[in-house]
Amino acid sequence: MRLRTTLLTASAAVLALSAPAFAGDHQGAEITYPETRADTVVETIFGNEVADPYRWLEQDVRNSEEVAAWVKAQSEFTAAYLAELPGREAYEARIKELYDYERFGIPVEKGGKYFYTRNDGLQNQNVLYVRDGLNGEPRVLIDPNEWAEDGATALSGWSVTEDGSKLLYGIQDGGSDWRTARVLDVATGEVLEDKVEWIKFSGLEWAKDGSGFYYSRFPVTAEGDTFQALNTNQKVYFHKLGTPQSEDVVLYETPDRAELNNFAEISDDGRYLINYSSSGTDDRYEVSLIDLQSEKRGAMTLFPDFKHSYGYIGNVGPEFYFITNEQAPLQQVIMVNVNEPPHIRTVIIPERDAKLDSVSMAGGKLVAEYLVDAKSEVTIYNLDGSKVRDVALPSIGSAGGFDGDADDTEVFYFFSSFNRPTTIYKYDLDSGTSEVWEQPEVAFNPDDYVVEQKFYNSKDGTKVPMFLVRRADIAASGEAVPTLLYGYGGFNISITPGFSPSRIAWLDAGGAYVLANIRGGGEYGKAWHDGGRRQNKQNVFDDFIAAGEYLKATGITTKDGLAIEGRSNGGLLVGAVVNQRPDLVDAAHPAVGVMDMLRFDRFTAGRYWVDDYGYPDREKDFNLLLTYSPYHNVQDGTEYPAVLTTTADTDDRVVPGHSFKYAAALQAADLGGKPQLIRIETRAGHGSGKPTDKAIEEAADVGAFLAYHTGLDLTRMGK
Template identity: 30%
Template sequence: MRKYSLLLLAIFGANSVNAQEDKYLWLEDVDGEKSLEFVNKLNDATVEKLSKEKDYKLIYDKSLEIYNSSDKIAYPSIQGNYVYNFWKDKNHERGIWRRCLLSDYKKGKYNWETLLDIDELSKKDNKKWVFKGASGLRPNYTKFLVGLSNGGGDAVIIKEFDADKKQFIQNGFYMEEAKGWASYVDENTVVISTSFGEGTTTDSGYSRMAKLWKRGTLLKDAQLIYKGKQSDVGVWSGVFHDENKSYVYFSRALTIFSTQKLFWHNNKVIALDIPDDSQINGILKNQIIVQLKSDWIVNTKTYKSGTLISLNLTELLKGNKQIQVVIEPDEFSSIAGVSTTKNDLIVNVLTNVTSQFFIYSFNNQKWSSKKVDAPNLGTLSIVTTDESSDEYFFSFQNFITPSTLYAANTKTSEMKVVKSLPAFFDASKYEVKQFKAKSKDGTWIPYFMVAAKDLKTEGKNPTLIYAYGGFEASMEPFYTSSYGVAWLENGGVFVLANIRGGGEFGPKWHQDGLKEKRQNVFNDLYAVSEDLIAKKVTSPKHLGIMGGSNGGLLVGVAFTQRPELYNAVVCEVPLLDMQRYNKLLAGASWMGEYGNPDIPEEWDYIKKYSPYQNLKQGVNYPEVFFTTSTRDDRVHPGHARKMVAKMNDMGYKTFYYENTEGGHAGASTNDQSAKLNALTFSYLLMKLK
């Protein structure tokens, strides 16, 4: 055993302060025989227990019916004259990639043509392939670079595909499995960032190089155009388009929130003189669209954090800054998305956590705008735009309104419904309310509550809070199809909390939860929880929380800091060992969010909340349900494994389920998703009703 531990230390690194004291380190060996034995034993026990709950079979059947429904919306991706779509149902477990003519799609004539059957390919190759998208060659889009993951992880192989012949191109562009991607520069050239061999990836496991690769040559002979440092998060490359012009770009991520933006222009690298923490949202009419994440002072003028600006690209490449303000959100708003059509900019503005669309046109060197009369009191999302016209598709949804796909045009006010999801549950019985809870430092935290109209406030309603609280990711209203049939129809109350760390109110809302301010995020969750209890919606006996990834860390902290508040915790694909998170898989890339535990001053604040390190004997913890995936190559499954092992050895009961594939999403097929749903909600109903 001692020899085995030393081997693991050599593999995973021993420079974490207490790595040698961690007796569960062996569980970080993802595919180790002993690790998988541990996993299988716990999986069997969890399935054995929860599958016997009275609601399990019904939840599984209803969830699978939703996932496999032929009435789902076939969301379009416009590329050339076609609409492309990836589709799963009961006959296509791993899915098919297909297309139909755009002109037919707009008429409701879905003459789908299957291009690639992932189930057939998986059988042929004896792999568990998961489709990870395709990047096409403009303007005709007859060739594509297709990404495939074995098991659903982030690492992919890339194979070139001929859409007309419906087959992979023999001796076409091919990238071995890696966390990378490639984009066409022209028919015979791609720009690629991947692993090019030993020493070519960063500490986070991403590429540190960008290369131009010519057709018919070996990848190892591709032209190096940029090289970052091993300590960088990574180097990513791609191609921006502005009508008939193309620009090869690459970004060198210094941290997850600080990225140097570079263009390959006239056969040389040009660093754009814009803030490292800003975000590029495309190019339109020679205006490069940039969203600011902090105040930027240029020639004594301050452009405020959160503002969307544009700069003349030709001048910027010369080192000159000609700046125009597109939109400056107020304190209750943030920019949730930016898209371009042939002539216009579509800006999705989030105000008090509901969406509005604005169309911006650039004429006579000035921006003008108009508001789109789209549905309100919910979430709007751009689905796809047409680079050759001003047509676009968008979706609308809220908690009790099924997702609906619309077709629209930036030049007209006309829009029409293309398709709506069927109502998978009777939403007429429920209502949505928005409240605010006061956090420990006095900040008001909004949250949505979905509950029966005749809700009794006697403190006995089973209530589930979902939250995330990180990486500037906004939690917006969504149609609760599976939550509706599994939770609302079983008497549950659903709450979505808009805690700090997210982006609901702009960059500052996120920054108030970074690093040493992380406790604000946890306090916000407690404030929402206590507000629901004070309103007698629920009580600790009937209150549960759920979160995944960074949200898994959130709920892991919550049950270790405030165990008396919750009777159920669903902790999905979580980070939990914050002393070693930066040594595991992509963990080093998140130090901009959490801090570096190897720096004593930063470990001082991380160690106060790290769930794995803060487990104590003799505490009345809730019986937590942990989920993860063996094939998650983003957040290491060792976090959940080690936490469960430590808790069980301390005498605490837990539930644990680790899907053998699925990557960070946790599931690869509709059946796997339905099973996970059934396990999760059976657990919640068992604990909270």
């Protein structure tokens, strides 16, 4: 690659910190945005002259006063606009009412004690409880709501020793991907002195005897680089209780391949540590076993070559069960005897005509969850692969859990759907009966909403499923209403039915909600993922565009009532689709999106994403990336829909510079009279660990913005 960079910085521009200037009503108003300095940054890459005038906005807001001032100006400007939107307060009140319900996590039994999370409804963070026996009196073990005044420090992952005496837990501050691990004595509630830092993209696994735990971590970053530096040289460690982190032992590392991720889990019998190595986001692993009973503790490679996906399910002695896509694009279950090289694979549950999404082992059974057109079906098998029965689920929705130990006779699972919040069930493995363990009371009637699945054709004729959710009266009448269309389309991630209070509020206001299961995801296995990544990425945008066209052509949505939304990779989706079809979209919400496709691999976890996006420093990949990069393809002189970009100033997964630069490009272009705004949250990261009050406020802002610009009347909320 030939690279030429010129940097000609204009004289220091003063950012406009005054109140926003609006001329008349919001719709079609002339908007004077805060000033953003544009530098003359031009690179010649593979013969293409590429401008990057807002590169200075890539700097970490913690380390740049100028970026911090820009964030402040944009935040004040956007807040003033959103505060004036009609019906916003009523909409927020309804969302808050809908959020106010009990939320339970799946309980974990250890040593006769049951551990689970619960939120009473409006608590900023979930609280961890324990019961002595399933029906014992609940006792609070950890309440992270006491950790920070702003509620932005969260409990992130936890694990209990086999005897139930000690709890290992992660602490997440301000939405960052970095974690700190601590240990708590369950009986006394005392936090022990053990403290392990610099954990990221790691599980927390106790040794079976409770003597310590296994985890993965990266090296300490240079000062000032913690939230932007690339993540390399991940190693697997063992921490012995009662010792400082400096004495932790490295169990697995790949110093000759610093780009590899290494993370591990303990086998059911506690004898082996199963290590997974990967180089990116693709499910292509090298799997090794470390015999913890051996003094040498050398690693035995079980599955080499980084060609396929493997996930440990459980083991009975030397017989290890894995879910894999090896010779099975929709996945199957295999068994390998680890004492008998060359480790011949025995197929236990063969591939079928639906995606095998996950498998767990409990009570001598295999519980297999399938995705059938993106919705859950669950089947129980014996360990020899013979079918026992199907699990009866309440309706169209998503189920998961079913974890347990070899001697368990019961397991727990969750079920949720668009109109049904998560309910926790107890399942009897012998009889096959389910009973409700915890079911929340909600401020709506689930039967007032209808969930349908429809199929439509994409540009190339591919049949794509979508879920359509409406109030029952609107569905019965066939009335066209403003519609919120959501998509993701990447990284082999399946987007399935799930509950959201803000989504119910949108339906209450009279809108429709649609989830399009576009290519790039994992809903139909490897082929569906491959059909929407690398050189096939345009299929993702075509699928989403076709969904919008279908909704308008069939009269589901109104002529000027299509809003689109996506998060992270879905933010990229929304940005690309707005650029390609601004005439189709009426309002857009790209959230924490990957917006600069030429530099995404230079920050934090971005280097992993080359599996889906390609390599910006390779000519073929670069040429494709340049065609759809949202930041580089804003169509100056074209009428654009209203766009509200959202991010967080502390996001260290998709660094906020992506959204900062994209919003600056939108505001600098002549895109007509509709607003191009950016909402920037503080101490919220990429999304996980976000406090409830911040989630409610953001949902109200976004929903009111999309409603106003699609004609959904929020002023009638509650009437």
